[in-house]
Amino acid sequence: MRQPFSLTMHTIEVGDVVVGDTTGVIDGTLTIDAEEVASLVLEDDRISGIEVDIARPGESVRIVHCLDAVEPRTKLGDGSIFPGFLGEMETVGSGETLRLSGVSVLTSSLFPQPFSGLLQAREAVVDMSGDAAAYSPFSRVINLVLVLTPNPDIENDDYDDAIRRAGLKVGDYIAKQAIGNEPDDTTVWDFSEKNPDLPNVVYFYQMQSQGRMADTFLYGKEIHNLVPTIIHPNEVIDGAVVSGNYVYACYKNPTYLHQNNPIIWELQSRHGKDLNFAGVIINRGHNYTQAEKERSSLWAAKLAGFIGADGAILTPEGGGNAAIDMMLACQYMEQAGIKTTVVSSEAAGTDGFDFPLFFTVPEADAIVSIGSEDEIIPHPKVERVIGGDTLLVDGMSAIGPFDLKMYFHYCGASQVGGNVLMGREF
Amino acid sequence: MVRIAHYINQFFAGIGGEDKADAPFEIREGAVGPGRAIEMELGNDGEIVQTLVCGDNSFHADPDANIAAVIAAVAESKPDLLIAGPAFNAGRYGLACAAVATAVTEQLGIPAVTGLFPEAPAVDVYQSRTVMVPTGDSAGTMKDAIEAVVKVGLRLAGGDALRPAVEDGRIPMGYRRACVTDVPVARRATDMLLAKLGGDSFQSEVTLPELAEPIPPAAAVVALSQATIALVTEGGLVPEDNPDRIESSSATKWARYPISQLEKNENPRFKSIHAGYDSQWVDADPDRMVPLDALSALAADGVIGNVHEYFYATSGTGTTVSHAERMGDEIAKQLISDGVHAVLVTST
Numbered sequence: 001m002r003q004p005f006s007l008t009m010h011t012i013e014v015g016d017v018v019v020g021d022t023t024g025v026i027d028g029t030l031t032i033d034a035e036e037v038a039s040l041v042l043e044d045d046r047i048s049g050i051e052v053d054i055a056r057p058g059e060s061v062r063i064v065h066c067l068d069a070v071e072p073r074t075k076l077g078d079g080s081i082f083p084g085f086l087g088e089m090e091t092v093g094s095g096e097t098l099r100l101s102g103v104s105v106l107t108s109s110l111f112p113q114p115f116s117g118l119l120q121a122r123e124a125v126v127d128m129s130g131d132a133a134a135y136s137p138f139s140r141v142i143n144l145v146l147v148l149t150p151n152p153d154i155e156n157d158d159y160d161d162a163i164r165r166a167g168l169k170v171g172d173y174i175a176k177q178a179i180g181n182e183p184d185d186t187t188v189w190d191f192s193e194k195n196p197d198l199p200n201v202v203y204f205y206q207m208q209s210q211g212r213m214a215d216t217f218l219y220g221k222e223i224h225n226l227v228p229t230i231i232h233p234n235e236v237i238d239g240a241v242v243s244g245n246y247v248y249a250c251y252k253n254p255t256y257l258h259q260n261n262p263i264i265w266e267l268q269s270r271h272g273k274d275l276n277f278a279g280v281i282i283n284r285g286h287n288y289t290q291a292e293k294e295r296s297s298l299w300a301a302k303l304a305g306f307i308g309a310d311g312a313i314l315t316p317e318g319g320g321n322a323a324i325d326m327m328l329a330c331q332y333m334e335q336a337g338i339k340t341t342v343v344s345s346e347a348a349g350t351d352g353f354d355f356p357l358f359f360t361v362p363e364a365d366a367i368v369s370i371g372s373e374d375e376i377i378p379h380p381k382v383e384r385v386i387g388g389d390t391l392l393v394d395g396m397s398a399i400g401p402f403d404l405k406m407y408f409h410y411c412g413a414s415q416v417g418g419n420v421l422m423g424r425e426f
Numbered sequence: 427m428v429r430i431a432h433y434i435n436q437f438f439a440g441i442g443g444e445d446k447a448d449a450p451f452e453i454r455e456g457a458v459g460p461g462r463a464i465e466m467e468l469g470n471d472g473e474i475v476q477t478l479v480c481g482d483n484s485f486h487a488d489p490d491a492n493i494a495a496v497i498a499a500v501a502e503s504k505p506d507l508l509i510a511g512p513a514f515n516a517g518r519y520g521l522a523c524a525a526v527a528t529a530v531t532e533q534l535g536i537p538a539v540t541g542l543f544p545e546a547p548a549v550d551v552y553q554s555r556t557v558m559v560p561t562g563d564s565a566g567t568m569k570d571a572i573e574a575v576v577k578v579g580l581r582l583a584g585g586d587a588l589r590p591a592v593e594d595g596r597i598p599m600g601y602r603r604a605c606v607t608d609v610p611v612a613r614r615a616t617d618m619l620l621a622k623l624g625g626d627s628f629q630s631e632v633t634l635p636e637l638a639e640p641i642p643p644a645a646a647v648v649a650l651s652q653a654t655i656a657l658v659t660e661g662g663l664v665p666e667d668n669p670d671r672i673e674s675s676s677a678t679k680w681a682r683y684p685i686s687q688l689e690k691n692e693n694p695r696f697k698s699i700h701a702g703y704d705s706q707w708v709d710a711d712p713d714r715m716v717p718l719d720a721l722s723a724l725a726a727d728g729v730i731g732n733v734h735e736y737f738y739a740t741s742g743t744g745t746t747v748s749h750a751e752r753m754g755d756e757i758a759k760q761l762i763s764d765g766v767h768a769v770l771v772t773s774t
Contacts, residue, residue: 117698117705134606199623201616211704247701266612274620311619319675319744321702341619343611344632347676347744352601353554354746355635362634366622368615369631371604373744374676406604407676407744417611421604422631424590 006190007234008096010076010183014103017054017142023177030103030174032144037170041146046162049149053386055106056142059128060383063145064391064398066124066410067107068243069138069256070167072100074175081175082168082239084220093234098175098183104256105171106143107163108387112150119213123392124249124410125379132377135409137257137418145386146170157212164217164244167255189234189268191277200278202309203263204300204333205236205416206285206326207253208245208317215244216253216317218282228283228300230307233264236280250373250406250413251318251345262417263313263343279307283329285322293325301332311339315415319347319373320358327361334363341366345413346423350374350405356423371421373413375406428472428583431500432461433510433526435519436481447518449481451495460568464509467576472583476503478526482518489522493529500530507583512541512571513548515563524552531556537582541571544597557582558597649731653767656734657685658757660742661708661715661774662700672741674701680740680753682760685733688718702743703774715772734766742773 012025020031034052041050055061073081076096080087111121126138133139146166150159194200207216209223216223218231219240231240241258253261264280271277283300287293304312312333316322323344330340342364346356352372381400391398393408406412412419436442436449438459457465457474465474478496485492500508508530510523520542527538532555541561542549549558559578561571578594590605591598609617614631621628647653664672670681688696696712698705708715716737724730738757742750761769 116709118701118703122701135604199620201619262610262612263615266610266616270616275616311623313615313619319702339619339622341615341622343615346602346604346632347746348602349746349748352603354748356602356632357634358744360634364634365630366618366628367630367632368611368618370611372602374746375604405676417615420607420610422607422611422614423602424592424605425598426588426591426601426603 004094005192005232005234006188007094007238009187009189010096010098011101011185012098012178012181013184014100014142016056017103017144019052019054023174025100025178025181030100032174037173040169040173041148041166044162044165046151046154046158047148047166048151051147053145053147054142055126055128055145055386057128057140061128062379062382062385062398062400063106063108063126063143064123064385064387065108065110066126066249066387067109067121067163067246068167069104069106069254070171071104071256071259072171072175073239073259074098074172074179076179081172082242084217085165085168085242086172089219091235092238092240093232097238098179100175100178103142103144104138105167105174106138106145107148107167108145109148109150109163110388111156112152112154112159113156115156118247119211121213121246122249123408124246125391125404125408126410127379127382130380132379132409134421135377135406135412135419137411137414147387160212160244164242168242189237191233191271193272194276195272198274198276199310200308201267201275202278202304202307202312203233203267203280204283204304204312204314204329205261205280206283206314206316206322208286208322209284210286213244214247217242217244223282223284226282226284228281228296228303230303231280231282233268233277233280236261237264245317248318249408249410251415252411253317253414253416254411257411257414257416257418263315278309283325285316285318285325287325293328297325297328297332300329301336301338304333304338305336309338314340314342316344317415323358327359327364331361331363341368343368343370343415343417345370345415346372347374348372350376352426369423370413370415370417370419371423373407376403377406377409378403427470428468428507428580429475429505430464430472430579431476431478431503431505431508432457432464432474433478433496433508433523434459434461435522436479439477439479441479441481447481447483449479450484451478451480451492453478453499460572463568463572464576467572471580475505480522482522485522486518489525493525496526497529497533500536501534505536507579508536508538509575509579510538510540512561512568512575513546514561514565514567514571515543515546517547520546520548521551524548524556524558527557528552528555537579539575539579539582541575542597549597553597554600557588559595560597647768651728652731654732654734654765655721655730656761656766656769657716657718657721657737657772658769659716659737659739659772661739661772662698662705662741663696663708663712663715663739664699665694666697667694668699672699672739674699674741675744677741677745678749680738680757682736682738685718685735685737688712688716688737700741700743700774717770717772721770734764
């Protein structure tokens, strides 16, 4: 790899977000000029309306119909942060990036046309306080919520693209207004030096991409037909991967979790200390047939061998279908002498008595559990709901109180480790 | 101070051994036998207000009546906790302890705990319903057993919820729950991998099950030209208003619909409510999911006898194993009783 792939990441920690006259950060408070943000979003005539709202951790606030979430980031100097969507096509992962931590730009909307079948945006809920707040990473950050209204005359696919670009554009815009602020932290992401005495660890990063509403984009392009591919960790966190996945609220990795993938950040923090971060292998999950699943998994195991991996951490994105792809990759890596740990959600039924995994292989002897998709979480009545009055679940009133399966929680079963949960035996 | 009711058998009550196993149910005030050791362990934290005694044979001669007697006694004394045994590896005594503890918890809402050897017969029977702490296989381990029973019992009597089995020091009840932890997922995954790479011990957070027993295939259909063939699908094909409210994922329900309705496909029209595949092509032509057209043609040609008058549907995505097994069992029984000879199952 002859690219430099040395990325200087400047972090400005945001402690509060308020609406004000001009957009910018002063003493850790991000002020948003809501009208400016609105006019930026409404440049796209596929969006006919916008309300800008703020939800802070601890508030009696519920956000519904959540779609994508983006951490505000921009490139310093030349370059674009989301190539394929904003600016020119280029390779990201080097140069300097400015990020605002502790805040997300969260889009919320219904779609203009009715859906059927798999490929639809299902309910996705975030509670900012109470019991349910343990089940979303977005309960722990301040959300700048863009509640969008579609132009009623356009198709869902077109609107999906408009939503995605709105979130990315606002994220880039906000971060740009913070240029010049003194960063709270500056970290150089560089894995070019490897310690021969430490094990080489690769991250097998499986993503869902089955069609509109269930897509992940790599440099602006859906990965439907991707064979597993090697990518530098810096590229992933620097905007190469963008989410368009709205089908299963609990599993999906919004763009924010690609930018802040906890596995990648953990491996970065340990590079050179107790391991060498050897690279990331992106795998498209949800392959359709057994042969395609085996093809993809064998390919991933082969790539892990090419880059000299001693060990691999594997994460899926999705339920049973995704589990098969990941478990097969685990099996083929182990058979090739590469040790693995797999991260999995559990589905042991609402009472928790069922066997918790959809699919296993005997080689999967080191499984990290992120909790369950089946548990029913009590939601209190809240003071305020952002995004709508009615859940896309049996017409339930969004204000509460109600009981809701984890399944409908935005990133509630985040398989990249967005929450600090573990399935335990009682 | 926690008020405790204690259940023991004739042996531990000092009535006698096997020859006195028909001793009838009785209530004694205060602590008896191992109850005194329990009180020592409790110190100032609790006391045994009553001891319920029943001979092992007597209990099992009429368990319902004896459980009713226990419930009546405990309902009157209103303790904060019931301790049964510990019963170690005893068969009948262990079953009685577990039955009593279960009934008191389920019928009166009073926490109850018993102590059993993990391989005791009562464990299998009552594990999912009863709080049990593991003990040695004989009364020689009484001291440790009482310590463990009291520790968990006092916590429950104080209104605490159960903690994970390993933290409570309990025999697992067999269910799993998501818990907030101190250590992030990514750190646990990395630590576990490095332990594995270094040849150190590590604990998987989910242990793999024993393989399910394979189900032998049914015998081949002898006379296909005489056979009634049914169509079954997990593809979620239902009348468009989904009258049986079959869930789009994690289904717990199945239903059957007249094949004559599917053939017409109007009033009602059929569509898929399955949440795990792109169903637009099935909605446009349900034969793509439930191949009634092809099967009807085979019937018309005499290759098969006839198409069964109902097709069966559920949605198979995120369904738990136990619901899948139950639904399969229910559908199979219905098919057999309707005289169906073979089934064509289409999946997604």
